[in-house]
Amino acid sequence: MEKIKLNYVGDKPTISQHGIYFNSSKPDKYIYLQSLTHVARTLLAIKENQKSVDNFNPKHKFSDSQMLDTLYEIYPSFDSFFKEYVEEYARKLEHEVEEVHEIITLSDDERQILENNYQIMRDYRVQRAKNKLVYEAMIHGCVEFIMSKHILMLKSIFSREFFHVFQSIKNAIESMRSAPAVSLKFFDKPENNEMELELKIAFYN
Numbered sequence: 001m002e003k004i005k006l007n008y009v010g011d012k013p014t015i016s017q018h019g020i021y022f023n024s025s026k027p028d029k030y031i032y033l034q035s036l037t038h039v040a041r042t043l044l045a046i047k048e049n050q051k052s053v054d055n056f057n058p059k060h061k062f063s064d065s066q067m068l069d070t071l072y073e074i075y076p077s078f079d080s081f082f083k084e085y086v087e088e089y090a091r092k093l094e095h096e097v098e099e100v101h102e103i104i105t106l107s108d109d110e111r112q113i114l115e116n117n118y119q120i121m122r123d124y125r126v127q128r129a130k131n132k133l134v135y136e137a138m139i140h141g142c143v144e145f146i147m148s149k150h151i152l153m154l155k156s157i158f159s160r161e162f163f164h165v166f167q168s169i170k171n172a173i174e175s176m177r178s179a180p181a182v183s184l185k186f187f188d189k190p191e192n193n194e195m196e197l198e199l200k201i202a203f204y205n
Contacts (some may be wrong), residue, residue, distance in 0.1 A: 004082055006030060006064040006134060009127045015108040015117045023204030028128055029135035034058075035161035036138050037067045039154065039169075040074045043145050054155035057160070071134055081137060082130075089129050093122055139165075143172045150203055158186060158195035166199045173201065180204060
């Protein structure tokens with residue numbers, strides 16, 4: 001099986017016969033993996049009966065290999081999930097190129113340009129999909145851990161990255177059947193001019 005590798009690529013591309021454009025509102029999930037790894041590693045290190053997590057150290061930076069090691073700790077069955085997804089995505093990209101020849105509104109030159117643009121961006125898009133897959137798998141692992149250990153609260157200093165991670169965890173929990181109540185709030189910390197994020201999970205008795 002192909003070995004998973006992490007590598008930042010960039011924003012989501014829009015590809016047409018007119019060129020390649022990048023949507024800055026849809027960044028590469030790679031940029032959130034540092035914060036997510038902090039959450040996952042802290043969850044993995046909690047003590048028995050500990051119900052809240054708030055000792056993140058955002059200044060510490062993990063290497064790509066450390067982030068992948070964390071992924072396998074929090075989601076040991078990742079390999080089978082990865083293989084199925086990547087193969088399906090590769091087939092989707094191949095089908096996309098094949099469909100170019102069926103677009104009757106394009107001239108021959110436009111079809112060639114569009115096909116070339118798809119080929120140019122293939123590796124970029126595959127890597128971006130892998131980064132997203134790692135992110136989603138680690139979120140899944142964190143949620144499974146939170147649910148099994150009945151973690152009641154996650155807290156962090158506010159950042160765009162931690163907010164995105166907390167929101168993803170919240171969304172994943174809320175999508176579950178018989179989900180507990182989940183809330184995500186901001187709090188000012190006037191003593192150091194910072195804001196704090198607080199994710200609360202209310203399990204039913």
